[in-house]
Amino acid sequence: MRKVFVVFSLILICSIAAGQEKFIPASVAFTLEEKDLAPEGIAHDARTGRFFLSSMFKEKVVAVDASGKASDFIPSGKDGVMESLGLKIDEKRRRLWVMSNKTVADTRFAAVHVFDADSGNLLKKFVLEQKEPQLLNDLALLEDGSAYITDTDAFRIYFVPADLSRLELFLPSDELLNSANGIAASPDGSVLYVAAAKHIVLVDVRLKTMRPIDNPSALPDSGIDGLYSHRGGLVAVVNGVKTLKEVHLARFILSPDGQEIRGRTVIDRGNPLFSVPTTAVLAGDDLYCLAVNSIDVYLRNQMSDREKLKNPTVLKYRLAGE
Numbered sequence: 001m002r003k004v005f006v007v008f009s010l011i012l013i014c015s016i017a018a019g020q021e022k023f024i025p026a027s028v029a030f031t032l033e034e035k036d037l038a039p040e041g042i043a044h045d046a047r048t049g050r051f052f053l054s055s056m057f058k059e060k061v062v063a064v065d066a067s068g069k070a071s072d073f074i075p076s077g078k079d080g081v082m083e084s085l086g087l088k089i090d091e092k093r094r095r096l097w098v099m100s101n102k103t104v105a106d107t108r109f110a111a112v113h114v115f116d117a118d119s120g121n122l123l124k125k126f127v128l129e130q131k132e133p134q135l136l137n138d139l140a141l142l143e144d145g146s147a148y149i150t151d152t153d154a155f156r157i158y159f160v161p162a163d164l165s166r167l168e169l170f171l172p173s174d175e176l177l178n179s180a181n182g183i184a185a186s187p188d189g190s191v192l193y194v195a196a197a198k199h200i201v202l203v204d205v206r207l208k209t210m211r212p213i214d215n216p217s218a219l220p221d222s223g224i225d226g227l228y229s230h231r232g233g234l235v236a237v238v239n240g241v242k243t244l245k246e247v248h249l250a251r252f253i254l255s256p257d258g259q260e261i262r263g264r265t266v267i268d269r270g271n272p273l274f275s276v277p278t279t280a281v282l283a284g285d286d287l288y289c290l291a292v293n294s295i296d297v298y299l300r301n302q303m304s305d306r307e308k309l310k311n312p313t314v315l316k317y318r319l320a321g322e
Contacts, residue, residue, distance in 0.1 A: 035309035054084035086138035126167035182227030195224035214260035226279035
Protein backbone atom coordinates (compact mmCIF):
# COMPACT_ATOMS: atom_id res chain seq x y z
CA MET A 1 0.00 0.00 0.00
CA ARG A 2 1.13 3.72 -0.84
CA LYS A 3 -1.04 1.95 0.16
CA VAL A 4 -13.62 -3.51 20.90
CA PHE A 5 -13.49 -6.82 19.28
CA VAL A 6 -16.92 -7.51 17.87
CA VAL A 7 -17.97 -11.00 16.95
CA PHE A 8 -20.40 -9.87 14.28
CA SER A 9 -20.64 -6.82 12.06
CA LEU A 10 -22.94 -6.05 9.17
CA ILE A 11 -22.09 -6.18 5.49
CA LEU A 12 -23.70 -3.60 3.32
CA ILE A 13 -24.63 -5.04 -0.05
CA CYS A 14 -25.48 -2.21 -2.37
CA SER A 15 -26.67 -2.93 -5.88
CA ILE A 16 -25.51 0.01 -7.95
CA ALA A 17 -27.82 -0.85 -10.81
CA ALA A 18 -30.93 -1.39 -8.75
CA GLY A 19 -30.15 1.13 -6.04
CA GLN A 20 -31.15 -1.35 -3.32
CA GLU A 21 -29.39 -2.35 -0.12
CA LYS A 22 -29.53 -5.48 1.98
CA PHE A 23 -27.47 -6.75 4.89
CA ILE A 24 -25.86 -10.10 5.64
CA PRO A 25 -23.68 -10.94 8.66
CA ALA A 26 -19.89 -11.25 8.69
CA SER A 27 -17.64 -12.53 11.45
CA VAL A 28 -14.27 -11.67 12.92
CA ALA A 29 -12.07 -14.54 11.75
CA PHE A 30 -9.22 -13.78 14.16
CA THR A 31 -7.30 -11.01 15.89
CA LEU A 32 -3.64 -10.76 16.83
CA GLU A 33 -2.10 -9.45 20.03
CA GLU A 34 0.90 -7.95 18.22
CA LYS A 35 -0.41 -4.41 17.81
CA ASP A 36 2.74 -3.05 16.19
CA LEU A 37 2.84 -5.65 13.43
CA ALA A 38 1.47 -3.28 10.75
CA PRO A 39 0.49 -6.10 8.37
CA GLU A 40 -0.28 -5.15 4.75
CA GLY A 41 -0.73 -8.50 3.00
CA ILE A 42 -2.55 -11.73 3.77
CA ALA A 43 -2.44 -15.22 2.25
CA HIS A 44 -4.18 -18.50 3.06
CA ASP A 45 -2.89 -22.05 2.71
CA ALA A 46 -5.85 -24.37 2.20
CA ARG A 47 -3.71 -27.45 2.75
CA THR A 48 -2.71 -26.52 6.31
CA GLY A 49 -5.44 -24.00 7.14
CA ARG A 50 -2.81 -21.43 8.04
CA PHE A 51 -2.91 -17.72 7.23
CA PHE A 52 0.21 -15.68 6.55
CA LEU A 53 0.42 -11.95 7.28
CA SER A 54 3.20 -9.62 6.19
CA SER A 55 4.64 -6.90 8.42
CA MET A 56 5.80 -3.49 7.28
CA PHE A 57 7.03 -2.36 10.67
CA LYS A 58 8.72 -5.55 11.90
CA GLU A 59 9.93 -6.73 8.47
CA LYS A 60 8.77 -10.31 8.86
CA VAL A 61 5.98 -12.78 8.07
CA VAL A 62 3.61 -14.18 10.69
CA ALA A 63 1.74 -17.49 10.43
CA VAL A 64 -1.65 -17.96 12.09
CA ASP A 65 -2.83 -21.54 12.56
CA ALA A 66 -6.40 -22.83 12.42
CA SER A 67 -6.85 -22.18 16.14
CA GLY A 68 -5.83 -18.53 15.77
CA LYS A 69 -2.38 -18.95 17.33
CA ALA A 70 0.23 -16.67 15.74
CA SER A 71 3.98 -17.24 15.44
CA ASP A 72 6.85 -15.85 13.39
CA PHE A 73 7.20 -17.84 10.17
CA ILE A 74 9.92 -15.64 8.69
CA PRO A 75 11.56 -13.79 11.62
CA SER A 76 12.44 -10.12 11.32
CA GLY A 77 15.08 -9.50 8.67
CA LYS A 78 15.65 -13.21 7.91
CA ASP A 79 16.92 -13.78 4.37
CA GLY A 80 16.84 -10.06 3.76
CA VAL A 81 13.11 -9.55 4.24
CA MET A 82 12.42 -5.82 4.47
CA GLU A 83 9.10 -3.97 4.88
CA SER A 84 6.89 -6.76 3.61
CA LEU A 85 3.78 -6.12 1.53
CA GLY A 86 1.90 -8.50 -0.77
CA LEU A 87 2.23 -12.25 -0.37
CA LYS A 88 0.68 -15.27 -2.05
CA ILE A 89 0.67 -19.05 -1.59
CA ASP A 90 1.34 -21.50 -4.41
CA GLU A 91 -0.28 -24.51 -2.75
CA LYS A 92 0.63 -26.97 -5.49
CA ARG A 93 4.36 -26.20 -5.36
CA ARG A 94 4.37 -25.33 -1.63
CA ARG A 95 5.79 -21.86 -2.20
CA LEU A 96 5.16 -18.65 -0.27
CA TRP A 97 5.90 -15.50 -2.29
CA VAL A 98 6.68 -12.30 -0.38
CA MET A 99 7.29 -8.78 -1.69
CA SER A 100 9.44 -6.46 0.45
CA ASN A 101 10.96 -3.00 0.08
CA LYS A 102 13.06 -0.46 1.94
CA THR A 103 14.71 2.87 1.36
CA VAL A 104 18.18 3.31 2.87
CA ALA A 105 19.59 6.83 2.56
CA ASP A 106 18.81 7.66 -1.08
CA THR A 107 18.80 4.07 -2.35
CA ARG A 108 15.61 2.07 -2.86
CA PHE A 109 15.67 -1.69 -2.45
CA ALA A 110 12.86 -3.94 -3.69
CA ALA A 111 12.83 -7.72 -3.39
CA VAL A 112 10.93 -10.84 -4.37
CA HIS A 113 11.34 -13.70 -1.89
CA VAL A 114 10.14 -17.25 -2.49
CA PHE A 115 10.05 -19.49 0.57
CA ASP A 116 9.12 -23.10 1.17
CA ALA A 117 5.59 -22.80 2.55
CA ASP A 118 6.15 -25.59 5.07
CA SER A 119 9.71 -25.16 6.34
CA GLY A 120 10.21 -21.44 5.72
CA ASN A 121 13.49 -22.12 3.92
CA LEU A 122 14.38 -19.57 1.25
CA LEU A 123 14.09 -20.99 -2.26
CA LYS A 124 14.90 -17.88 -4.28
CA LYS A 125 15.42 -14.15 -3.88
CA PHE A 126 15.64 -11.32 -6.38
CA VAL A 127 16.72 -7.83 -5.30
CA LEU A 128 16.43 -4.60 -7.29
CA GLU A 129 18.53 -1.63 -6.19
CA GLN A 130 18.25 1.85 -7.65
CA LYS A 131 17.99 5.54 -6.83
CA GLU A 132 14.71 6.07 -8.68
CA PRO A 133 11.33 5.28 -7.08
CA GLN A 134 10.26 1.64 -7.06
CA LEU A 135 7.97 -0.49 -4.90
CA LEU A 136 7.25 -4.16 -5.53
CA ASN A 137 3.75 -4.34 -4.10
CA ASP A 138 1.56 -7.27 -5.06
CA LEU A 139 1.52 -10.31 -7.34
CA ALA A 140 -0.69 -12.67 -9.28
CA LEU A 141 0.24 -16.35 -9.43
CA LEU A 142 -0.70 -18.38 -12.50
CA GLU A 143 -1.54 -22.09 -12.60
CA ASP A 144 1.84 -22.88 -14.14
CA GLY A 145 3.64 -21.40 -11.12
CA SER A 146 4.78 -18.15 -12.75
CA ALA A 147 4.16 -14.74 -11.18
CA TYR A 148 3.38 -11.21 -12.35
CA ILE A 149 4.37 -8.43 -9.94
CA THR A 150 3.30 -4.80 -9.75
CA ASP A 151 5.79 -1.99 -9.21
CA THR A 152 3.61 0.77 -7.78
CA ASP A 153 6.08 3.64 -7.80
CA ALA A 154 7.70 2.90 -11.17
CA PHE A 155 4.40 2.14 -13.01
CA ARG A 156 5.54 -1.23 -14.37
CA ILE A 157 5.08 -5.01 -14.12
CA TYR A 158 7.69 -7.73 -13.60
CA PHE A 159 7.60 -11.44 -14.39
CA VAL A 160 9.12 -14.51 -12.73
CA PRO A 161 8.80 -17.87 -14.53
CA ALA A 162 7.78 -21.03 -12.71
CA ASP A 163 11.37 -22.30 -12.57
CA LEU A 164 12.37 -19.15 -10.63
CA SER A 165 15.26 -18.63 -13.02
CA ARG A 166 14.94 -14.86 -13.38
CA LEU A 167 13.12 -11.65 -12.57
CA GLU A 168 12.46 -9.76 -15.79
CA LEU A 169 10.66 -6.59 -16.79
CA PHE A 170 7.36 -7.58 -18.38
CA LEU A 171 5.84 -4.15 -19.05
CA PRO A 172 7.94 -0.97 -18.84
CA SER A 173 6.86 2.21 -17.12
CA ASP A 174 3.59 3.52 -18.56
CA GLU A 175 1.05 6.08 -17.36
CA LEU A 176 -1.68 3.43 -17.69
CA LEU A 177 0.09 1.62 -14.86
CA ASN A 178 0.30 4.71 -12.65
CA SER A 179 0.29 3.46 -9.02
CA ALA A 180 -0.24 -0.15 -10.14
CA ASN A 181 -1.18 -2.07 -7.02
CA GLY A 182 -3.49 -5.09 -6.78
CA ILE A 183 -3.27 -7.60 -9.61
CA ALA A 184 -5.33 -10.65 -10.56
CA ALA A 185 -5.36 -13.10 -13.45
CA SER A 186 -8.25 -14.39 -15.53
CA PRO A 187 -9.13 -18.07 -14.98
CA ASP A 188 -7.17 -19.13 -18.08
CA GLY A 189 -4.23 -16.86 -17.27
CA SER A 190 -4.43 -14.99 -20.57
CA VAL A 191 -5.42 -11.63 -19.05
CA LEU A 192 -4.13 -9.69 -16.07
CA TYR A 193 -6.34 -7.21 -14.23
CA VAL A 194 -4.24 -4.44 -12.68
CA ALA A 195 -5.61 -1.88 -10.23
CA ALA A 196 -4.05 1.44 -11.26
CA ALA A 197 -4.67 4.98 -10.06
CA LYS A 198 -7.99 5.60 -11.79
CA HIS A 199 -8.95 2.39 -13.56
CA ILE A 200 -8.49 -1.34 -13.87
CA VAL A 201 -6.08 -2.11 -16.70
CA LEU A 202 -6.50 -5.17 -18.90
CA VAL A 203 -3.17 -6.74 -19.88
CA ASP A 204 -2.99 -9.28 -22.69
CA VAL A 205 -0.27 -11.63 -21.45
CA ARG A 206 0.61 -13.05 -24.88
CA LEU A 207 0.68 -9.77 -26.78
CA LYS A 208 1.96 -7.61 -23.90
CA THR A 209 -0.65 -4.97 -24.70
CA MET A 210 -2.85 -3.11 -22.24
CA ARG A 211 -5.89 -0.86 -22.06
CA PRO A 212 -8.46 0.27 -19.48
CA ILE A 213 -11.27 -2.20 -18.87
CA ASP A 214 -14.52 -1.48 -20.72
CA ASN A 215 -17.20 0.51 -18.84
CA PRO A 216 -14.77 2.15 -16.41
CA SER A 217 -17.60 4.36 -15.11
CA ALA A 218 -18.65 1.38 -12.99
CA LEU A 219 -15.39 1.69 -11.04
CA PRO A 220 -14.75 3.89 -8.02
CA ASP A 221 -12.87 7.08 -8.88
CA SER A 222 -9.63 5.71 -7.51
CA GLY A 223 -8.06 3.78 -4.70
CA ILE A 224 -8.25 0.01 -5.32
CA ASP A 225 -5.62 -1.78 -3.24
CA GLY A 226 -6.15 -5.56 -3.22
CA LEU A 227 -7.77 -7.13 -6.33
CA TYR A 228 -8.89 -10.77 -6.71
CA SER A 229 -10.56 -13.04 -9.25
CA HIS A 230 -13.71 -14.81 -8.07
CA ARG A 231 -16.14 -16.85 -10.17
CA GLY A 232 -15.60 -14.87 -13.36
CA GLY A 233 -15.67 -11.50 -11.57
CA LEU A 234 -13.38 -9.37 -9.45
CA VAL A 235 -13.31 -8.48 -5.76
CA ALA A 236 -11.56 -5.30 -4.65
CA VAL A 237 -10.46 -3.56 -1.46
CA VAL A 238 -11.03 0.17 -2.06
CA ASN A 239 -9.13 2.33 0.43
CA GLY A 240 -7.79 5.27 -1.59
CA VAL A 241 -10.77 7.47 -0.73
CA LYS A 242 -11.25 10.78 1.08
CA THR A 243 -12.79 9.50 4.33
CA LEU A 244 -12.80 6.27 6.30
CA LYS A 245 -16.56 6.05 5.80
CA GLU A 246 -15.97 5.66 2.07
CA VAL A 247 -13.59 2.70 2.44
CA HIS A 248 -15.31 -0.38 1.06
CA LEU A 249 -15.06 -3.86 -0.37
CA ALA A 250 -16.57 -4.22 -3.83
CA ARG A 251 -17.42 -6.97 -6.27
CA PHE A 252 -17.38 -6.35 -10.04
CA ILE A 253 -19.45 -8.46 -12.37
CA LEU A 254 -17.64 -9.01 -15.68
CA SER A 255 -18.86 -9.84 -19.16
CA PRO A 256 -18.41 -13.48 -20.27
CA ASP A 257 -15.20 -12.55 -22.08
CA GLY A 258 -13.90 -10.69 -19.03
CA GLN A 259 -13.37 -7.47 -20.96
CA GLU A 260 -16.16 -5.31 -19.52
CA ILE A 261 -17.63 -4.45 -16.14
CA ARG A 262 -21.34 -5.27 -16.23
CA GLY A 263 -22.22 -4.43 -12.64
CA ARG A 264 -20.95 -3.69 -9.16
CA THR A 265 -22.04 -4.51 -5.62
CA VAL A 266 -20.58 -3.19 -2.40
CA ILE A 267 -19.79 -5.98 0.04
CA ASP A 268 -19.07 -3.73 3.02
CA ARG A 269 -18.68 0.03 3.43
CA GLY A 270 -17.66 2.21 6.38
CA ASN A 271 -17.48 -0.72 8.77
CA PRO A 272 -16.68 0.65 12.27
CA LEU A 273 -13.96 -1.99 12.57
CA PHE A 274 -12.15 -0.77 9.46
CA SER A 275 -8.73 0.75 10.03
CA VAL A 276 -7.55 1.23 6.46
CA PRO A 277 -8.11 -2.33 5.15
CA THR A 278 -5.51 -3.12 2.51
CA THR A 279 -5.78 -6.62 1.13
CA ALA A 280 -7.79 -9.82 1.33
CA VAL A 281 -7.63 -13.47 0.36
CA LEU A 282 -10.25 -15.85 -1.00
CA ALA A 283 -10.72 -19.37 0.33
CA GLY A 284 -13.42 -20.76 -1.93
CA ASP A 285 -16.37 -18.43 -1.44
CA ASP A 286 -15.05 -17.06 1.85
CA LEU A 287 -13.36 -13.67 1.69
CA TYR A 288 -10.91 -12.85 4.48
CA CYS A 289 -10.10 -9.15 4.66
CA LEU A 290 -7.20 -7.63 6.59
CA ALA A 291 -9.50 -4.96 7.99
CA VAL A 292 -7.52 -3.58 10.95
CA ASN A 293 -3.77 -3.14 10.60
CA SER A 294 -2.66 0.33 11.85
CA ILE A 295 -0.99 0.99 8.52
CA ASP A 296 -2.13 4.61 8.77
CA VAL A 297 -0.22 4.93 12.04
CA TYR A 298 2.86 3.35 10.46
CA LEU A 299 2.81 5.71 7.48
CA ARG A 300 2.64 8.68 9.86
CA ASN A 301 5.71 7.37 11.73
CA GLN A 302 3.73 7.14 14.97
CA MET A 303 4.29 3.49 15.88
CA SER A 304 5.81 4.47 19.24
CA ASP A 305 2.43 5.85 20.31
CA ARG A 306 0.80 2.65 21.58
CA GLU A 307 -2.53 4.38 22.12
CA LYS A 308 -2.92 4.77 18.37
CA LEU A 309 -2.33 1.09 17.61
CA LYS A 310 -5.09 -1.50 17.23
CA ASN A 311 -4.95 -5.27 17.30
CA PRO A 312 -4.70 -6.59 13.72
CA THR A 313 -8.09 -8.03 12.80
CA VAL A 314 -9.25 -10.17 9.89
CA LEU A 315 -12.93 -10.15 8.91
CA LYS A 316 -14.60 -13.06 7.14
CA TYR A 317 -17.30 -12.59 4.49
CA ARG A 318 -19.30 -15.35 2.85
CA LEU A 319 -19.70 -14.47 -0.82
CA ALA A 320 -22.59 -15.82 -2.86
CA GLY A 321 -21.61 -18.79 -4.93
CA GLU A 322 -23.03 -17.48 -8.16
